[in-house]
Amino acid sequence: MESKEQAAARYGSKGKAGTYLEVLAVSTKLGLTSFGGPVAHIGYFHNEYIRRRKWMDERSYADLVALCQFLPGPASSQVGIGIGVIRGGLVGGLIAWLGFTLPSVVALVLFALLLQGMDLGNAGWIHGLKLVAVAIVAHAILGMGQKLAPDRSRATLAIAAASIALLWQSVFSQVGIIVAAGLFGLWMYRKAETPEVTDLNIPVKRGVALFCLVLFAALLAALPLLRQGAVGGWLPLFDSFYRSGSLVFGGGHVVLPLLEREVVPAGWVNKEDFLAGYGAAQAVPGPLFTFAAFLGTLAGGISGAVIATAAIFLPAFLLIIGTLPFWNAMRRNPKVQGALVGINAAVVGILLAALYDPLWTTTILSPADFAMAAVFFLMLVFWKLPPWVIVIAGALGGTLLTLI
Template sequence: MRERKRISGKALAEILMVSTRLGFTSFGGPIAHLGYFHEEYVKRRKWLDEKGYAELVALCQFLPGPASSQVGIGIGIVRGGLLGGITSFIGFTLPSVIALILFALLLDGMEVGSAGWIHGLKLVAVAVVAHAIVGMAEKLTPDLKRKAIALIALIITLVWEMTFAQVIVIGLGALAGYLLFKQDGEDDDAPFEIPLSKNLAAACLAAFFGLLLLLPILREITSIEWIAVFDSFYRSGALVFGGGHVVLPLLEQEVVPTVWVSEEAFLAGYGAAQAVPGPLFTFAAYLGAVMNGWAGGLLATAAIFLPAFLLIVGTLPFWANLRQNPAMKGAFMGVNAAVVGILIAAFYQPIWTSTIKGATDFAAAAVLFSMLAYWKLPPWSVVVAGALFGIGLDVLTK
């Protein structure tokens, strides 16, 4: 497929229809999303072959940001160019954005901290993140070297409570991975064709880094609130490796200390985000709506997803050469191990410390975890069970 191929309105409509259906039905987190994409785009519609899909997934696993959303954008680009990527992103993301903005508006004026069902959603967050930790640790830290990287990342993240601690940890993980695993990568000469020019890709990469540097400066020299909000969510989206769960500590540090969102509302929204399909990064829509209504929700959504979009457009044309370097693969092995440590730190603070207050909470979280991990129940049913438990406990203790 070549870059200047004319894309018909019918093709874009098909991309929108398919991606929107996936946006309404893709429960289960990023790994599940990749399974849905494979079934729909590779096996059923054959928009990509197996090798091309594997190439795209590999690239998105290496980039910061929401991997499943970036894969969806990439598939849209392969099918329909830049407009196809935009259309695919809108279809897959919009359903959960709308649902979470509505949830935030329903909470407006409520005393969320005292609601029993809110506590139940916080218990759901405990179970979901614990489940993510187990799955990611098995895959990303299979040997002692990577377990050691994860442990060091955990310690640094917990002890060194700074905004950029996670970024430094990821950098150290990349360095350790480069030194320890640079000879372990496997070469693959499989080509990856993409209908984008390298000039456009370079412009997107320049925009990604330019905004990352410029927005904090504008925030300091102006008193415009929307710039501060855009900067916080853009930075969170730009500096996260490992998917939606890892964005939690960055967002928490941006919106809770600034009193934009209370910790109770933050964790309640995170629990509610498990009930909706689509990417977990749409949690930003909830936070933005809590802060400034539906307009704030849309602004936060645009800000947190913009880095992912710029990166996937900016790297696709260059990926075929980059991915053949075993040293780069080694660096990303270290990054992924560091992500596990960051996630465990996020699990402890703020999720565990602000939610598990006694034996009853622990028992409920264990049941919810078992529903996810062992009984393989859909996430929405776990959310419902958590909310009902919170309501029941609230009634019994009154």
């Protein structure tokens, strides 16, 4: 538990309420503008939380991203929750998640209720926002690469990780790359002088963290047994979405086959509506896991949306809160730091691979697309315009491309 002095240092002159409002404002802005999927979100977070507001240093952010890449669940959402916890405690983590997630939840519930027939996935302004995401991710990779893969050995490791991620695409590839990179870093940098790590004050007791990890495992084991005796009600829905959120490595797209196996055979959603909802989820900002809100609405109305959304994100909360206090201590260990050197370089490679596939391959479809993405990169990196200006330019530019 934080002392009064630690709490005063954390919240400063703004106090708790001011810090919570700040976290809510920033995370909501990200929730309204972060198009492009998990890798793009990490880029948006990097630009907003690290470059602009300096809530964490580059090394700490990279360590947090590495941890969330390793854990099952929505990595970008876990990064956001982790930053919220570090900034404002458990309440800060909840607020950061709400701000980032609620805009797309509301949009997808509305799609499910009113707008299922609209093909927004092919709208020009949506395509323009995806071009912005390419520029944002490229900017983030450039910055992280300069910090985390600045020499020959780490740059080689990053390129190797990117190549393996592109050539070996499975649910286990990301975890395998990170484990291998950690072992390589442990061997390669075991005698290297390790840089001093900033001590992050994480206001979560280890007892609370252990409780979260035990609760995660208990729910994963008990819910399938409990639902067998349930006739209707919310428990089967909660179990299906909780398990889907618990067993996913590699980001939001990987959860789709799990969700389809849960909701289509059960008769909650037909296959056509499932695919239509997936298209809508691609068209809105924020985490792809909010697709659960669309499915929950079709399965059980507004209450179904609340249950499905809470269930699919609950594992992410329990895992990040359960691991942060131990991770903060482990990352100061010289051996763990050596492993993290390798892991952080590999994370740069994984992000580079994701920049190409799926972001580049599904977005840069013509010379005009490339030219516009290059202009957005110029605006962001060299003109140093704020991201919201580039988002507006992207929406206008994408609409203009459809008229040419």
